[in-house]
Amino acid sequence: MSRIRLALLVASLTFTALAARAGEVAVAVAANFAVPLARLSADFTAATGHVLKVSSGATGKFYTQVVSGAPFEVLIAADDETPRKLIAENHAVAGTNVTYAIGRLVLWSAQPGFVDAQGAVLGSSSAFRHLAIANPKVAPYGAAALQVLRARGLADALAPRLVTAESIAQAYQFAVTGNAELAFVALSQVIGAGPSQADRRPLGGAKAPVGPAAWPGKPPMGSYWMVPQSLYGEIKQDAVLLKPGEKNSAAVALLTYLKSAPAQQLIRDFGYAAPGL
Amino acid sequence: MLNPSDWSAIRITAQLAAVTTVLLLLVGTPLAWWLAHTRHRLKPVWSALIAMPLVLPPTVLGFYLLLLMGPQGPVGQLTQALGIGRLPFTFAGLVVASVFYSLPFVVQPLQQAFEAIPARTLEAAATLRASPWDRFFTVAVPLARPGFVTASVLGFAHTVGEFGVVLMIGGNIPDKTRVLSVAIYDHVEATEFADAHRLAAGMVVFALAVLVMLYVVNRPAPERQARSA
Numbered sequence: 356m357s358r359i360r361l362a363l364l365v366a367s368l369t370f371t372a373l374a375a376r377a378g379e380v381a382v383a384v385a386a387n388f389a390v391p392l393a394r395l396s397a398d399f400t401a402a403t404g405h406v407l408k409v410s411s412g413a414t415g416k417f418y419t420q421v422v423s424g425a426p427f428e429v430l431i432a433a434d435d436e437t438p439r440k441l442i443a444e445n446h447a448v449a450g451t452n453v454t455y456a457i458g459r460l461v462l463w464s465a466q467p468g469f470v471d472a473q474g475a476v477l478g479s480s481s482a483f484r485h486l487a488i489a490n491p492k493v494a495p496y497g498a499a500a501l502q503v504l505r506a507r508g509l510a511d512a513l514a515p516r517l518v519t520a521e522s523i524a525q526a527y528q529f530a531v532t533g534n535a536e537l538a539f540v541a542l543s544q545v546i547g548a549g550p551s552q553a554d555r556r557p558l559g560g561a562k563a564p565v566g567p568a569a570w571p572g573k574p575p576m577g578s579y580w581m582v583p584q585s586l587y588g589e590i591k592q593d594a595v596l597l598k599p600g601e602k603n604s605a606a607v608a609l610l611t612y613l614k615s616a617p618a619q620q621l622i623r624d625f626g627y628a629a630p631g632l
Numbered sequence: 633m634l635n636p637s638d639w640s641a642i643r644i645t646a647q648l649a650a651v652t653t654v655l656l657l658l659v660g661t662p663l664a665w666w667l668a669h670t671r672h673r674l675k676p677v678w679s680a681l682i683a684m685p686l687v688l689p690p691t692v693l694g695f696y697l698l699l700l701m702g703p704q705g706p707v708g709q710l711t712q713a714l715g716i717g718r719l720p721f722t723f724a725g726l727v728v729a730s731v732f733y734s735l736p737f738v739v740q741p742l743q744q745a746f747e748a749i750p751a752r753t754l755e756a757a758a759t760l761r762a763s764p765w766d767r768f769f770t771v772a773v774p775l776a777r778p779g780f781v782t783a784s785v786l787g788f789a790h791t792v793g794e795f796g797v798v799l800m801i802g803g804n805i806p807d808k809t810r811v812l813s814v815a816i817y818d819h820v821e822a823t824e825f826a827d828a829h830r831l832a833a834g835m836v837v838f839a840l841a842v843l844v845m846l847y848v849v850n851r852p853a854p855e856r857q858a859r860s861a
Binding site for chain 2: 413415416418419422484485487490492493515517518519520521528529532533534535
């Protein structure tokens with residue numbers, strides 16, 4: 356029996372290797388861009404035949420993993436500094452970093468009507484107990500959130516209520532379960548929240564239409580304040596070709612695709628500002 | 633050498649492990665005693681329920697606790713109705729999670745220790761008119777001493793080593809829910825490897841010391857006699 360198993364193992368490994376050559380890209384994506392990438396990935400595969408293998412998480416975590424030799428071929432980061440740093444440290448290919456989106460920060464609550472249009476709820480101490488932000492040390496949206504609190508002069512007052520999530524996806528998770536009344540997240544998460552999340556909560560009774568078409572442009576659940584760009588530094592989101600992907604034409608194709616007109620349109624639909632092309 | 637926030641993480645971790653261990657001994661002792669003596673049809677089911685945290689990923693526990701203890705969850709609604717508030721992101725919430733998470737590490741050694749006491753010993757005490765409470769405290773507990781040592785040490789150490797559950801329901805709040813394992817994770821994430829090393833190496837030394845101590849204290853009796861002879 357072991358010989359048969361061995362043969363199967365060898366066969367499957369061979370197939371895996373072949374598949375990799377036929378156009379597979381190992382992608383590390385910042386948590387805020389995971390949902391848009393899932394859509395882009397389908398379009399990319401339809402257009403090119405290449406398949407994406409996606410891992411999502413905090414950009415800072417991916418930096419550590421890439422430096423330690425993680426086999427990612429493309430990093431789709433939540434900032435522009437990490438790709439630059441990886442190039443400078445020779446873990447990414449020079450000249451391949453592109454700005455694919457500019458992130459927009461929102462203060463969000465799963466409860467409709469909870470967050471007002473000016474974000475004044477931040478200053479009313481009785482309204483909420485927990486405010487979730489992504490870890491400012493590793494997540495650019497977390498750092499931006501902290502800048503907003505400082506700009507509003509609330510950083511010290513709110514420190515005891517800050518719940519630090521390991522990534523912006525976890526910040527969203529804390530708020531969507533209602534455990535944190537408020538969270539600083541990316542606009543893309545709020546308007547791009549998949550139908551599965553919308554269905555789970557009995558909000559307003561009406562069931563959201565299921566299917567990919569319901570993703571961008573779907574009426575956002577809960578309530579949010581679009582934080583003015585003047586309160587935080589621009590969140591330029593860059594993608595870069597990592598050294599393990601240098602010879603993978605599918606990885607190069609993905610970077611080109613991110614800047615293509617259809618991809619940029621979809622990225623805008625998900626609530627990002629378009630980078631100057 | 634350690635910065636104040638790391639010291640705070642150490643203090644929170646020690647407090648969490650101590651409170652959890654005490655609670656687990658209070659809850660686990662009667663539970664283990666019952667399991668050791670019951671002939672109930674559903675004993676395997678109870679044993680399996682208690683052993684579940686050994687095989688379930690901590691993320692499963694963390695995920696369900698986050699939903700159950702949240703504002704829409706039954707536990708969350710109960711705690712809010714009782715005026716306790718909500719448990720996620722609080723020290724009390726971590727204690728609740730840790731009690732579930734470390735339960736088998738306390739109950740199982742106690743159960744084994746109780747099962748190892750010959751029925752005749754307790755019967756002899758009964759014929760000498762020792763009441764059930766008397767038999768438990770003056771006969772069973774002293775005989776089960778190694779079980780109590782193992783249960784306390786493993787309960788404490790396993791709670792110190794908790795990570796996944798805390799990450800999911802703790803919220804990483806300094807001085808409240810930021811425990812050692814999460815502090816190490818943060819340092820690694822932020823590539824502060826020197827800080828991570830200081831804490832991580834400390835954990836390695838702690839774990840080794842605790843386990844060596846456990847094996848020394850719980851040496852079988854003949855070995856101990858041979859040493860003293």
